[in-house]
Amino acid sequence: MPHSTAADLITPSSPLEEDSELPDAPPHALDVKEEREGDNQKELEIGVPVREDLKPDIKLEDLFDDVDDEDEEFPSSGATTGMVESSPPAVPIALAPSAKYTDPEVMLAFYQRLFPFRYLFQWLNHSIKPSNDFGHREFAFTLQNDAYLRYQSYPTGDLLRKDVLRVNPSRFEIGPVYTAPPRDRKTLRKSTAFRPMAKELVFDIDLTDYDEIRTCCSKANICHKCWSFVTMAIKVVDTALREDFGFQHIMWVYSGRRGAHAWISDKRARIMDDQRRKALAGYLEVVKGGAQSGKKVNVKRPLHPHLARSLDILKDHFQHDILEDQDPWAEPEKAERLLQLLPDKALNDALRKKWDAAPGRSSASKWADIDSLAKAGASKTLDGRLLLEAKQDIVLEYTYPRLDVEVSKKQIHLLKSPFVIHPGTGRVCVPIDTRRLTKFDPLGVPTVTELLGEIDDFDGQDLKEEDEGKKIQDYEKTSLKPYVDYFRTYVASLLKDEKGLKRERIDDDAMEF
Template sequence: MSSTAPSPKQEVDSDIEVPDAPTPQPEQNGTHGETEAEPKPDLSDSTAKADVKLEDLFNDDDDEDEEFPDSSAADTKFQSSPPPMAEVSAPSRPGVDEETMYAFYSRLFPFRYLFQWLNHGVKPSPDFANREFAFTLQNDAYLRYQAFPTSDLLRRDILRLNPSRFEIGPVYSTNPRDRKILRNASSFKPVAKELVFDIDLTDYDEIRTCCTKANICEKCWQFVTMAIKVIDVALRDDFGFEHILWVYSGRRGAHAWVCDQSARNLPDDRRRAIAGYLELVRGGSQSGKKVNIKRPLHPHIARSLEILKPYFANTILTDQAAFTNSEQEDKLLSLLPNKSLNAALRKKWDSAPDRSSTNKWADIDSLAKTNLSNDAKNRNSDTKALLEAKQDIVLEYTYPRLDAEVSKKLIHLLKSPFVVHPGTGRVCVPIDVRRVDRFDPLSVPTVSQLLSEINEWDRSHPVEPSVENGTTTTGAPEGSEIGGGPSSVPDANGRARRLQDYEKTSLKPYIDYFRGFIAGLLKEERAVKREREDNEGVTPPVAGDGMEF
């Protein structure tokens, strides 16, 4: 899983640039839906944590919180959208075909929430309009430097291009589409982007024994869990960041998006410094010792050790059985400092070749009692050196292995949350860090599964037609105070709204979590804006005040 821009067959620059789509026509009785992943975690407290009503944040401009066409409503906004949900069948192969991708984008992808997340508000701003998007098209062409003033225009182009995936880049000083017509080319530069991190299980192939390359299982996913715990607490406690979004990559890793304004505005040198602070395991697969740290331990390292010790016992010694064969034994012995102890361990293990990794780790301490120096001074020194060596071993086998280059530069592109991994068909869903131990990547739903869930829900919940002004409609009329059958639910004001497609699927808790995350972020953004206005002596307008000319 590389989070960097792929190396496609053809990279399409602005020389073959896609023009901005025309302004979409007003939507006629449109409804919207998103989808969610299968492991249904309890995310109900994510919105409460934000201490703000989601309706107040997401519905400033209209009363409906609908983004996608419902299966029972025709989409008049986008002529290319699918008809009133003819059932979309799942592809037989693991990958995702173009028809399925189109159905996902048109029915389930949370464009509105993605806009609010990147825009840091509900009204369009340069934070979104000057943001780079890059599309990987179905023919592997790579289209960079795309930008959109609104979520509607982003959605329209994605429906038109139907990319297999797309990535998010930085906010530039001007619209990325205009970069080649600027009189002063040097004025086009990245000015902001989330601080990002990438965890990829292929970086653990040297030490994981259950899987290799793109394959994963519950056992080796624990490496990602460890990394998330260590990195997340360091970003929060050591740097003061609060708004950290962890996202499953769709196959074998996870991405972190640090969304605080202070993180977004970091220059490259500060990003390199933070990446260096978190980087500990260094060296390629053929190098020797990869962890060399000074004593006394830095508080971050000491804290990380406490987090990782239980995982070393359960994951490294038991699940991975990391010291089973002779090659693994040799590596372990090469990391221990005392030659006489190493000789004793080698002798014992040669005589018991089936000895478990857990027992071999325990042998280090038991044999140290008789194989360290008898001289008190030297024995204390040897004991201290052995303790430090064991700490280094724990860290080498458990500490996060980051692709540091991803974090160091503003211009780096990273796969968008909620896109579909083209190889597995799984959706790149958020990971609730409070429940990271319970996240199961193998239970994350595929796009085909989500579309099947919509079909199944519609079959088991037939829409009750209602007559409005002599015409037959599905669900309740817009703004109606009465219920509209099984496809409608009450909104915050008690009025009926048509059920969105994502609410019919296992993607719902993930989108709900994303909304809660955005609510907290937007609440802080508004507070910062008010503080800035107060400091500048600007009095915000009072709601309801008119302006006469």
């Protein structure tokens, strides 16, 4: 793909036709069944009936939450722009010493005391005043019995908070902004009138996709060594999104166990149609093929500028994180995989002979052997250019991001919300500060039970004299504070730019004759 066409991928295409067919968003694989009766679609949740009672009672004051206070993007806990504090006050935490993060009372205490609903609302709404960007947004709940409840929507952030406290889901996911509130989709005269209009561009990195090349862990297990694959991926993808496409509002979120998600909130990204999302995902997809396939990197020469830049980013990681920490070719059968990726049979035979004579030779030494034997004339037919290209492809195969591109291709894809609790680890899905990317420790992210304990510990202390009388929010009493503060700063930057875009549109309209 020519470098000059990168920006073309994000140019808005023509709008959808009013009566175009809309594929339904994919249901939860295990918990949702759908059946068609004529032209109507009926949803059935396993283990739970269709819950029309979950539709909240919308009061007039909830629809207009102090909309006059538009200049205070992040008000104190007493202000109510887009989020009112009308829910019952949080009760004291009274958890049993043996309480687990999966216990309903633990989840409820977390939602009451720690979840940053205000900033989540502002992030998805792109303003402090309620708008269709939030009111037409789909939310999906995974309930405590693992049933899946889709197409929930709320005019304001406070109504979302009330419903979360009432339903107490084990987690919830975020979907697209539709042409109408998702709750009302069945009341529309035309089913085709309900279609997605916008959604953040997202990317998913999962360490299970690295199982064939990581040697320290497998499946759901992770350690600091294999987390470096995620660090490498974030560096490469984030740089490409900013430098090649000009995106600015990119937030990376820890998945809670073995991966990370990118949310791109720039308006140009949100309004991209599926065709352009697929093209952008293809631009970033380099490593292709399953665990049993052959060569997984097949790129054209000369290298695309994005790939040349990526190699420059990854070369140090390859030496330390791959050759030393992973030692991927220590075993003879793994070393054979390396030889398969080299272009010259005579060189391969010489390398194999050397390695067979030195059992236990490290991967770093084997990698160095390639150049040393090549320079020593181990092969009379060796093409130096082909060897260099093969080595570049090997570096890419073992370091370049392995993205789940299907997540990125469609607006209708649902993705787990930031700050929910991972059900398998109890850890919070926190944002990752990319300015301190190498310092991020996935195993050090707090669990929900640890956070609730920190609140209790803080409340049991004597406050300093200068802190007496100050209103300290619960998250500020815990190790969740830096993550919420980072999210708040990210949202403030997004809202500032969105306000500027609105002013530009107003100015453009004023110039029309």
